[in-house]
Amino acid sequence: MRFGFLGRRLTDALLRRRAFGGAPIARLVLVDRVVPPGSPAASDPLVDLVHGDVVERLDDVFAEPVDVVFHLAAAVSAECEADFDLGMRANVGATRALLDAARAQSAGGGPTPRVVFASSLAVYGTSPGLPLPAVVSESSLPLPQSSYGTQKLVCEQLIADYTRRGFLDGRVARLMTVAVRPGPPNAAASGFLSGIVREPLAGLPATCPVRPDLRVALASPRRTVKGILRIAEAERGVGPGRLEGPLPVNLPALTVSVTEMLATLRQVAGDAVADLVTVTPDPAIEAIVASWPADFDNTRAAALGLEPDPDFLSLVRDYLADHPDACVFRSGG
Amino acid sequence: MRFGFLGRRLTDALLRRRAFGGAPIARLVLVDRVVPPGSPAASDPLVDLVHGDVVERLDDVFAEPVDVVFHLAAAVSAECEADFDLGMRANVGATRALLDAARAQSAGGGPTPRVVFASSLAVYGTSPGLPLPAVVSESSLPLPQSSYGTQKLVCEQLIADYTRRGFLDGRVARLMTVAVRPGPPNAAASGFLSGIVREPLAGLPATCPVRPDLRVALASPRRTVKGILRIAEAERGVGPGRLEGPLPVNLPALTVSVTEMLATLRQVAGDAVADLVTVTPDPAIEAIVASWPADFDNTRAAALGLEPDPDFLSLVRDYLADHPDACVFRSGG
Numbered sequence: 001m002r003f004g005f006l007g008r009r010l011t012d013a014l015l016r017r018r019a020f021g022g023a024p025i026a027r028l029v030l031v032d033r034v035v036p037p038g039s040p041a042a043s044d045p046l047v048d049l050v051h052g053d054v055v056e057r058l059d060d061v062f063a064e065p066v067d068v069v070f071h072l073a074a075a076v077s078a079e080c081e082a083d084f085d086l087g088m089r090a091n092v093g094a095t096r097a098l099l100d101a102a103r104a105q106s107a108g109g110g111p112t113p114r115v116v117f118a119s120s121l122a123v124y125g126t127s128p129g130l131p132l133p134a135v136v137s138e139s140s141l142p143l144p145q146s147s148y149g150t151q152k153l154v155c156e157q158l159i160a161d162y163t164r165r166g167f168l169d170g171r172v173a174r175l176m177t178v179a180v181r182p183g184p185p186n187a188a189a190s191g192f193l194s195g196i197v198r199e200p201l202a203g204l205p206a207t208c209p210v211r212p213d214l215r216v217a218l219a220s221p222r223r224t225v226k227g228i229l230r231i232a233e234a235e236r237g238v239g240p241g242r243l244e245g246p247l248p249v250n251l252p253a254l255t256v257s258v259t260e261m262l263a264t265l266r267q268v269a270g271d272a273v274a275d276l277v278t279v280t281p282d283p284a285i286e287a288i289v290a291s292w293p294a295d296f297d298n299t300r301a302a303a304l305g306l307e308p309d310p311d312f313l314s315l316v317r318d319y320l321a322d323h324p325d326a327c328v329f330r331s332g333g
Numbered sequence: 334m335r336f337g338f339l340g341r342r343l344t345d346a347l348l349r350r351r352a353f354g355g356a357p358i359a360r361l362v363l364v365d366r367v368v369p370p371g372s373p374a375a376s377d378p379l380v381d382l383v384h385g386d387v388v389e390r391l392d393d394v395f396a397e398p399v400d401v402v403f404h405l406a407a408a409v410s411a412e413c414e415a416d417f418d419l420g421m422r423a424n425v426g427a428t429r430a431l432l433d434a435a436r437a438q439s440a441g442g443g444p445t446p447r448v449v450f451a452s453s454l455a456v457y458g459t460s461p462g463l464p465l466p467a468v469v470s471e472s473s474l475p476l477p478q479s480s481y482g483t484q485k486l487v488c489e490q491l492i493a494d495y496t497r498r499g500f501l502d503g504r505v506a507r508l509m510t511v512a513v514r515p516g517p518p519n520a521a522a523s524g525f526l527s528g529i530v531r532e533p534l535a536g537l538p539a540t541c542p543v544r545p546d547l548r549v550a551l552a553s554p555r556r557t558v559k560g561i562l563r564i565a566e567a568e569r570g571v572g573p574g575r576l577e578g579p580l581p582v583n584l585p586a587l588t589v590s591v592t593e594m595l596a597t598l599r600q601v602a603g604d605a606v607a608d609l610v611t612v613t614p615d616p617a618i619e620a621i622v623a624s625w626p627a628d629f630d631n632t633r634a635a636a637l638g639l640e641p642d643p644d645f646l647s648l649v650r651d652y653l654a655d656h657p658d659a660c661v662f663r664s665g666g
Binding site (some may be wrong): 084127128129130139140141143144145147150153154157158160161164165238244245246247 | 460462463472474477480483487490491493497577578579
């Protein structure tokens with residue numbers, strides 16, 4: 001498991017439950033270049049921390065038989081658009097190395113590992129003459145309009161083939177834009193969808209680089225982690241609660257416009273906070289984010305018991321509850 | 334250009350025309366492990382023969398600026414199913430190396446090469462609960478059921494992204510099953526669709542490994558080469574004769590059942606020849622070939638002026654005309 005923001009949330013969830021699929025967790029191996037020393041995981045006896053690049057440390061990760069691998073995002077969208085080779089290496093190359101390590105385990109007589117891969121709504125896209133369907137489902141044709149989306153889609157295809165061949169048991173969760181993310185801005189094109197809430201709540205100015213009527217598909221960190229875990233734990237088969245067939249699962253989407261997001265911020269935190277947001281369109285960012293779908297048919301996720309967040313207010317309240325120290329606004333502004 | 338069967342046919346066509354897109358061809362560089370010494374290309378002053386693995390010889394191929402690259406099939410379907418690593422190396426690895434060489438040329442200030450890639454109907458597939466649409470078009474969701482199909486689809490996605498970024502001008506022709514192919518059987522799962530005609534016409538027994546009511550999508554070598562060339566030469570844009578948008582082009586398909594194919598063989602060559610075919614289903618072959626679509630909406634190809642072969646009789650007559658020495662049957666049997 002990589003130890004970014006979602007990795008940390010997922011680790012916390014696993015350490016709270018201390019079980020996976022009904023069986024106790026014997027060991028949790030966390031791999032990343034940087035593992036924050038202060039996190040609960042650092043001192044938990046279940047946890048092995050492996051520092052370094054995941055590709056270079058695969059021998060350590062697979063030193064003991066691995067039952068489940070969570071492979072979360074590596075290089076993010078605007079980063080991959082700015083540095084093509086980085087994205088190919090970090091997203092495609094690292095995933096292939098991981099898949100081959102998992103395959104080597106099963107080929108060597110070890111358990112067939114479950115590999116849970118975080119893909120993205122960025123596999124979808126619009127292009128002139130090729131509008132998105134009114135409602136996107138897993139049967140819709142992906143048409144990525146970013147190198148990040150392409151790389152995620154390539155990994156999805158490889159995971160489907162490794163799974164079909166029995167090398168591993170791959171499961172793909174396509175993540176919506178996760179909001180509200182804490183911490184400093186990252187290089188995701190969608191980063192502003194957290195920033196326009198997080199920064200004003202911290203008393204800082206924020207820029208919205210898209211036209212405010214743009215509609216987007218969001219999910220809270222809580223629901224995102226819950227969805228990844230549900231897809232990871234589900235038994236395969238047909239019927240409620242089962243993971244059916246070879247397609248990825250699009251995590252449930254809350255569809256809102258940026259205008260609605262800003263109105264909710266104003267409602268929660270007042271005018272002084274909301275007025276910290278400036279709209280200054282950035283064509284490069286808007287081109288990526290506007291190519292993504294906003295409206296999803298979430299039947300496949302619903303069959304696994306997954307529901308979208310009810311409204312954007314709930315996402316803001318989640319953030320305030322989880323990160324009170326990051327917020328400085330005063331009620332009433 | 335690789336110098337397999339289709340590469341040879343394509344080379345012959347280019348050497349006859351001695352022009353591409355209205356401009357004279359200055360030089361034709363042919364790359365493959367084996368280049369047959371007897372072919373017309375071997376002695377044509379336009380031709381440079383480069384022997385060896387395409388990945389190892391890329392520096393020679395791109396020693397002078399390249400305007401157009403034709404990248405035809407490498408490892409075939411049953412081969413990739415039998416040897417996964419071979420398929421990944423020959424199909425994905427070699428294509429990536431080629432794309433990066435093309436990108437290096439444009440990044441270095443040279444011309445932006447046109448890269449024409451032969452993909453396959455094997456990117457499509459059925460899976461339990463996920464039937465193919467009644468008619469497949471380029472907007473249908475690919476769902477490969479073979480490693481070969483997966484590898485072709487991965488290359489398609491990379492080519493689309495390299496094209497979107499302006500590294501090269503990629504064009505993807507999805508080939509139907511090419512029949513009737515000459516020469517010894519190859520390791521393609523679809524190879525029997527040539528073999529059940531070619532072998533009996535040569536006086537040899539042949540095995541049909543699928544149930545005869547199976548319907549398949551065929552194209553003659555002539556129409557396949559014509560289609561590849563048309564997609565390669567087309568100007569991009571909107572309107573008749575133009576290559577519109579980022580999607581691949583499915584080459585036009587002649588849809589026939591194996592029963593119809595065998596009846597045509599009987600009609601052309603008589604009972605003694607047709608009786609050389611034995612039906613002995615092979616589940617591994619049938620699983621691959623039956624997962625492929627047979628019915629296509631060829632609107633996109635038609636907009637480029639491409640039409641399917643009229644009937645299977647025409648494919649048999651093409652073969653008889655092109656390879657008279659390979660046929661020993663006597664009319665009337």
